[in-house]
Amino acid sequence: MRRVYLDNNATTPLLPEVFEAMRPYFAERFGNASSIHHHGQETRAAVESARESVAELLGCRASEIVFTSGGTEADNLALAGLMAACDHVVTSRIEHHAVLHAGKHLEEIGCEVTYVPVDGRGLVDPGDVRRALRPNTKLISIMMANNETGVLQPVEEIGKIAAEAGVHFHTDAVQAAGRVPIDVRRVGCHALSISGHKMHAPQGVGALYVRKGTLIRPLFYGGRHERSRRAGTENVPGIVALGKAAQLAKEALDRGDDKMVALRDRLEQGILAQVDDAGVNGEDAPRVPNTTNLHFDHIEGEAIVIALDLKGLAVSTGAACSSGAIEPSHVLVAMGLRPDQARASIRFSLGKQTVAEDIDFALALVPETVARLRELSPRYKRQAIST
Amino acid sequence: MSELDTIAVAMSGGVDSSTVAAMLRAEGHNVIGLTMQLWNQRRMAVHDGMPESVQGRCCSLDDVYDARRVAQHIGIPYYVVNHEERFERDVVRPFVAEYLSGRTPIPCSLCNNHLKFDQLLIVARQIGADRIATGHYARVAFDEARGRWLLKRPADRSKDQTYFLFGLTQEQLSRTLFPLGGMTKPEVRELARKHGLALAEKPDSQEICFVPGGDYKRFIDAYLAEQGESLPDTAGELVTTAGEVLGEHAGIHNFTVGQRKGLGVATGSPLYVIQISGANKQVVVGEEEHLYSRGLRARRVNLISVTDLGEPMRVAVKIRHRHEPAPATIERAGENEILVTFDEPQRAITPGQAAVFYDGDIVVGGGWIA
Numbered sequence: 001m002r003r004v005y006l007d008n009n010a011t012t013p014l015l016p017e018v019f020e021a022m023r024p025y026f027a028e029r030f031g032n033a034s035s036i037h038h039h040g041q042e043t044r045a046a047v048e049s050a051r052e053s054v055a056e057l058l059g060c061r062a063s064e065i066v067f068t069s070g071g072t073e074a075d076n077l078a079l080a081g082l083m084a085a086c087d088h089v090v091t092s093r094i095e096h097h098a099v100l101h102a103g104k105h106l107e108e109i110g111c112e113v114t115y116v117p118v119d120g121r122g123l124v125d126p127g128d129v130r131r132a133l134r135p136n137t138k139l140i141s142i143m144m145a146n147n148e149t150g151v152l153q154p155v156e157e158i159g160k161i162a163a164e165a166g167v168h169f170h171t172d173a174v175q176a177a178g179r180v181p182i183d184v185r186r187v188g189c190h191a192l193s194i195s196g197h198k199m200h201a202p203q204g205v206g207a208l209y210v211r212k213g214t215l216i217r218p219l220f221y222g223g224r225h226e227r228s229r230r231a232g233t234e235n236v237p238g239i240v241a242l243g244k245a246a247q248l249a250k251e252a253l254d255r256g257d258d259k260m261v262a263l264r265d266r267l268e269q270g271i272l273a274q275v276d277d278a279g280v281n282g283e284d285a286p287r288v289p290n291t292t293n294l295h296f297d298h299i300e301g302e303a304i305v306i307a308l309d310l311k312g313l314a315v316s317t318g319a320a321c322s323s324g325a326i327e328p329s330h331v332l333v334a335m336g337l338r339p340d341q342a343r344a345s346i347r348f349s350l351g352k353q354t355v356a357e358d359i360d361f362a363l364a365l366v367p368e369t370v371a372r373l374r375e376l377s378p379r380y381k382r383q384a385i386s387t
Numbered sequence: 388m389s390e391l392d393t394i395a396v397a398m399s400g401g402v403d404s405s406t407v408a409a410m411l412r413a414e415g416h417n418v419i420g421l422t423m424q425l426w427n428q429r430r431m432a433v434h435d436g437m438p439e440s441v442q443g444r445c446c447s448l449d450d451v452y453d454a455r456r457v458a459q460h461i462g463i464p465y466y467v468v469n470h471e472e473r474f475e476r477d478v479v480r481p482f483v484a485e486y487l488s489g490r491t492p493i494p495c496s497l498c499n500n501h502l503k504f505d506q507l508l509i510v511a512r513q514i515g516a517d518r519i520a521t522g523h524y525a526r527v528a529f530d531e532a533r534g535r536w537l538l539k540r541p542a543d544r545s546k547d548q549t550y551f552l553f554g555l556t557q558e559q560l561s562r563t564l565f566p567l568g569g570m571t572k573p574e575v576r577e578l579a580r581k582h583g584l585a586l587a588e589k590p591d592s593q594e595i596c597f598v599p600g601g602d603y604k605r606f607i608d609a610y611l612a613e614q615g616e617s618l619p620d621t622a623g624e625l626v627t628t629a630g631e632v633l634g635e636h637a638g639i640h641n642f643t644v645g646q647r648k649g650l651g652v653a654t655g656s657p658l659y660v661i662q663i664s665g666a667n668k669q670v671v672v673g674e675e676e677h678l679y680s681r682g683l684r685a686r687r688v689n690l691i692s693v694t695d696l697g698e699p700m701r702v703a704v705k706i707r708h709r710h711e712p713a714p715a716t717i718e719r720a721g722e723n724e725i726l727v728t729f730d731e732p733q734r735a736i737t738p739g740q741a742a743v744f745y746d747g748d749i750v751v752g753g754g755w756i757a
Contacts, residue, residue, distance in 0.1 A: 299513075300510070300513075302468055302469060302510075303468075303510050303513045303514060306466045306468070306510070306514045307513060307514040307515060309464070309466075310419065310464060310514055310515060327469065372513065373513045376509060376512050376513045377509070377513070378509065
């Protein structure tokens with residue numbers, strides 16, 4: 001069966017060049033980057049050159065990059081590392097669980113957390129962030145791009161607010177890195193999280209930018225790796241891959257490659273032209289080029305995802321809970337969607353490997369699938385009778 | 388393979404439904420495994436102070452893990468679908484409300500009617516399956532002469548689950564397969580071993596899936612606490628059948644008809660709960676002989692083997708899961724209501740339970756005991 005993958009916000013396939021770059025570091029170049037000898041020097045050089053590539057993608061110095069096991073660790077390091085008991089942090093209701101649940105943990109250990117709302121477009125109002133500041137506020141953590149809608153948040157304005165107030169600013173840029181240009185100086189952040197597997201590097205590697213001079217407490221204790229900010233022997237193949245992926249992403253961004261946005265827009269408009277009672281979540285907000293989140297009213301998104309998967313198209317809805325079942329998206333609910341609309345929403349997310357034929361495949365499949373589901377949906381029938 | 392051959396199997400992570408999936412797959416059907424996420428066990432743990440390890444088994448991560456491993460082993464697509472909202476609305480809340488009004492509910496039947504053979508069947512059809520298969524011990528067959536789908540008792544009488552399935556409609560039965568209907572439990576385990584299923588020896592689950600350890604009183608307390616509702620005051624008098632007040636009781640939901648222990652009164656002869664009155668919160672106790680009666684009214688009746696009940700009909704009626712069907716006559720007593728008259732008095736006819744009517748192996752229908 002032909003399979004088309006449009007769930008790149010969940011994870012992306014390795015690009016062939018990235019795989020080639022990391023391949024030697026599994027067996028041939030196996031050294032511990034902390035070792036004095038030849039083997040260690042070889043891998044140390046690879047790690048540091050990857051650090052430079054990542055720094056270049058984000059517009060920072062190499063020494064400001066801390067490699068982690070992924071986006072979740074980067075977010076946790078930022079929140080736990082910049083906060084102490086009785087401190088206050090301002091974040092939003094639409095953050096990834098890596099931030100939301102880290103925030104819940106902070107509350108349990110005596111911190112205060114304010115979760116600012118978003119409007120119907122999925123945008124945080126910087127004014128809300130400013131108004132939420134308190135004398136004991138130490139940190140603002142607002143994501144750069146939302147994982148479910150792709151909506152880009154006004155991080156530069158929030159960075160200015162943080163600077164004026166003299167508080168730290170962290171942004172989770174996991175869904176933005178490699179997709180839109182990032183310059184940490186313009187953003188004005190003190191910390192910024194990225195994840196390898198959302199940008200065609202493998203799962204299990206990520207990084208946190210930490211602005212020079214920002215004191216951050218580590219999450220784990222051990223060796224003095226990563227300038228004592230992250231103990232543990234480096235995941236060298238992963239780090240090398242992240243470096244290569246960052247380099248490729250930077251080159252594509254510099255070229256001003258806009259193929260992806262054209263594909264995404266064709267998918268979005270093509271579906272909406274063929275399906276009634278559907279719309280884009282976050283339509284009027286700026287979005288990353290690869291994501292569209294559509295609501296197909298009167299049916300369960302869960303059934304759409306399964307039906308499409310059985311026909312070879314991989315998409316997603318909401319966030320999967322531990323059993324693999326789908327829970328109503330906290331992001332869409334925060335945007336004011338009714339719970340049934342939130343559950344009727346599907347995320348399509350493109351990757352660098354996505355080609356025009358993939359979009360054709362989706363355009364041929366999605367409208368007929370939605371029609372079939374609606375035909376068999378008691379909710380749709382009731383609605384059809386009442387109108 | 389044509390779409391007609393696509394069957395969705397409701398997989399609970401137990402031996403029975405896992406074996407069904409393996410059987411149908413081996414027969415060459417296009418099989419899709421589905422597990423319903425119905426209840427988040429951790430919800431009650433918070434209010435109950437109980438460790439998760441002793442929580443109920445329904446939708447536990449272990450069961451989903453087992454179901455998923457079976458699906459991977461036999462090579463079928465597998466999905467978990469979330470029906471927590473419907474389950475709470477159509478099963479859990481009625482379960483609590485029934486106890487609080489002095490009845491003894493059967494959540495499994497509600498789950499079959501509202502979830503498994505309704506919501507899950509809709510999802511199954513939406514994703515391209517025309518039929519659904521479950522691991523229930525029961526049989527379904529189309530009867531040409533009557534022009535109706537019949538629900539029948541299974542080969543293994545000791546595992547008979549037709550009592551919980553009396554609410555199935557003709558449409559639901561026409562799209563349902565019970566592949567274990569002709570097998571005994573040991574045969575099912577043997578088949579599970581033959582298919583290499585690691586869970587072939589997994590013990591059967593007996594208790595109500597969302598009630599940890601079967602302690603429904605504790606569950607009701609925890610659920611109401613979680614909902615921010617206080618337990619309604621259902622305390623009242625404990626009276627004898629002669630109307631003599633013996634004392635007070637703490638709440639009618641603590642009692643079930645036929646109950647002997649825990650009445651909180653000491654008398655010479657053993658006392659049993661004879662009747663629970665939701666209206667005046669009285670619990671009536673008496674001697675064992677008072678537990679026996681010959682009649683009951685079944686409400687919200689669903690008929691399966693017949694379209695209607697014109698004349699009174701001779702059947703055998705089962706009034707609880709572990710009850711041997713007893714000879715009786717049923718007759719229409721009103722809209723959706725049937726009067727059951729037993730040949731011999733039956734012990735502890737319990738409001739809230741189901742009365743299911745059998746004609747030999749055939750389920751005629753059933754209703755809820757008023």
